[in-house]
Amino acid sequence: MENLSSKQSQVLRFLMDFNADYGFPPTIRELCDHFGFKSLNTAHFHLRSLEKKGYIQIHPGKGRGITLPEARRLPERKIPVVGRIAAGLPILALENIEDFLGIDKGFFCTEKSFAVQVKGDSMVDAHIQDGDYVIIKIQDQAQNGDIVAALIDDEVTLKYFYRRKRQIRLESANPKYPPLIFKKEEARSFRILGIMAGLVRKRQ
Amino acid sequence: MENLSSKQSQVLRFLMDFNADYGFPPTIRELCDHFGFKSLNTAHFHLRSLEKKGYIQIHPGKGRGITLPEARRLPERKIPVVGRIAAGLPILALENIEDFLGIDKGFFCTEKSFAVQVKGDSMVDAHIQDGDYVIIKIQDQAQNGDIVAALIDDEVTLKYFYRRKRQIRLESANPKYPPLIFKKEEARSFRILGIMAGLVRKRQ
DNA sequence: CAAAATATAGAACGTATGTTCTACTTACAG
DNA sequence: CTGTAAGTAGAACATACGTTCTATATTTTG
Numbered sequence: 029m030e031n032l033s034s035k036q037s038q039v040l041r042f043l044m045d046f047n048a049d050y051g052f053p054p055t056i057r058e059l060c061d062h063f064g065f066k067s068l069n070t071a072h073f074h075l076r077s078l079e080k081k082g083y084i085q086i087h088p089g090k091g092r093g094i095t096l097p098e099a100r101r102l103p104e105r106k107i108p109v110v111g112r113i114a115a116g117l118p119i120l121a122l123e124n125i126e127d128f129l130g131i132d133k134g135f136f137c138t139e140k141s142f143a144v145q146v147k148g149d150s151m152v153d154a155h156i157q158d159g160d161y162v163i164i165k166i167q168d169q170a171q172n173g174d175i176v177a178a179l180i181d182d183e184v185t186l187k188y189f190y191r192r193k194r195q196i197r198l199e200s201a202n203p204k205y206p207p208l209i210f211k212k213e214e215a216r217s218f219r220i221l222g223i224m225a226g227l228v229r230k231r232q
Numbered sequence: 233m234e235n236l237s238s239k240q241s242q243v244l245r246f247l248m249d250f251n252a253d254y255g256f257p258p259t260i261r262e263l264c265d266h267f268g269f270k271s272l273n274t275a276h277f278h279l280r281s282l283e284k285k286g287y288i289q290i291h292p293g294k295g296r297g298i299t300l301p302e303a304r305r306l307p308e309r310k311i312p313v314v315g316r317i318a319a320g321l322p323i324l325a326l327e328n329i330e331d332f333l334g335i336d337k338g339f340f341c342t343e344k345s346f347a348v349q350v351k352g353d354s355m356v357d358a359h360i361q362d363g364d365y366v367i368i369k370i371q372d373q374a375q376n377g378d379i380v381a382a383l384i385d386d387e388v389t390l391k392y393f394y395r396r397k398r399q400i401r402l403e404s405a406n407p408k409y410p411p412l413i414f415k416k417e418e419a420r421s422f423r424i425l426g427i428m429a430g431l432v433r434k435r436q
Numbered sequence: 437c438a439a440a441a442t443a444t445a446g447a448a449c450g451t452a453t454g455t456t457c458t459a460c461t462t463a464c465a466g
Numbered sequence: 467c468t469g470t471a472a473g474t475a476g477a478a479c480a481t482a483c484g485t486t487c488t489a490t491a492t493t494t495t496g
Contacts (some may be wrong), residue, residue, distance in 0.1 A: 035440065050291070050433040051299040052256045054460040055483060072484075077442080087254070091295030091452060112472055135334035136434060206259040227364075227433035230340060257469070259453060271475040276455080281472085295453055295482060441494070446487105448492070461474075466467100 039074045053094040136226040138165040153201035163226035175224040257298040340430040342369040357405035367430035379428040
């Protein structure tokens with residue numbers, strides 16, 4: 029999915045929120061009012077951009093004729109699946125979201141959360157398999173022994189977290205993979221996105 | 233909630249379907265077209281009736297200004313958690329249901345399904361931990377190697393399923409536990425409830 | 437640097453859409 | 467039988483709403 033400018037993101041977010049609140053999309057004039065646009069064409073322009081990039085569908089001539097893809101209709105309660113994290117963007121930026129899990133956020137008692145799909149066997153000893161979705165509660169702190177989602181080179185990785193004096197150790201739950209060790213001074217080369225709050229496996 | 237006449241039911245159903253398809257409600261004229269009404273007032277009248285009975289909310293003056301209650305936007309169907317199965321009762325009898333998981337049944341592609349909470353470590357080698365919820369697709373057949381939920385002495389148990397000639401073997405995924413072997417003539421002492429369709433772990 | 441994408445403003449136009457009024461039919465309960 | 471609710475029809479009206487054209491400024495990109 030093509031990248032969105034920050035204004036386009038804001039407009040899409042507003043469409044989703046408005047839809048969730050009222051059950052129907054806003055008119056172009058309501059869009060203008062909300063953002064303070066003084067011209068109808070400004071709002072109309074953003075809608076056309078969003079449609080060109082495939083985020084919405086416009087039904088010409090129909091009042092409030094904006095269709096959001098089903099995944100984005102009531103997303104506020106569903107858990108977003110985050111794929112690659114584009115540099116600089118916040119975790120939950122729309123561009124990072126691949127899909128939504130049909131699970132209410134409240135189920136895992138974590139309003140601020142997302143999911144990542146596990147690739148590979150680096151966490152099998154924690155009983156986390158290839159293909160599992162791990163639900164991550166967003167926070168930048170972690171305790172020793174927590175399973176954390178860390179961002180290393182735009183890539184989301186799951187590891188056990190251990191801090192000792194001047195260094196942080198990120199360990200796999202599989203002896204095949206060596207631990208990653210970060211000294212305090214190079215702590216900026218990775219970032220903790222959150223800690224594991226649950227797991228979902230879709231498998232026969 | 234007050235009862236609906238059959239026409240009113242049909243109109244409400246149409247509102248829900250239209251909403252699900254397009255992401256916005258129909259106009260009064262679209263309602264007329266669908267039902268073959270020749271007067272706008274007919275459709276308008278039904279909408280007013282539905283609002284008076286509390287099924288929808290009308291926003292006067294707004295195009296497509298119909299709000300369905302959130303519950304009716306996307307029907308929610310949660311997965312029941314089954315505990316002990318009382319003798320003689322069907323699996324999904326209300327008496328057997330301990331709780332519901334806030335997960336839509338469709339998520340695991342199994343309309344007929346339930347969940348059991350795992351107790352113990354008999355399936356750890358299949359990466360199923362103590363406390364995990366395993367989603368079971370209801371069916372009475374199983375293939376060799378499937379993980380099945382079986383009813384043994386009113387107790388729901390998870391096992392690997394193997395059939396060989398005149399006997400059925402139910403194996404744990406943990407060498408600590410010996411396999412259960414049933415000869416064909418004693419096959420009535422257990423019952424297959426269904427096969428594993430997914431897993432949910434709620435854990436920090 | 438030039439071209440393209442992004443962002444915004446203002447105005448004019450036509451039609452899509454909700455509202456309301458009158459009127460008629462059928463079924464049903466008091 | 468008479469009143470009330472459900473269901474339908476037709477028409478007139480006001481306005482909510484999308485569309486399109488012209489212009490301008492800023493930022494990004496090749």
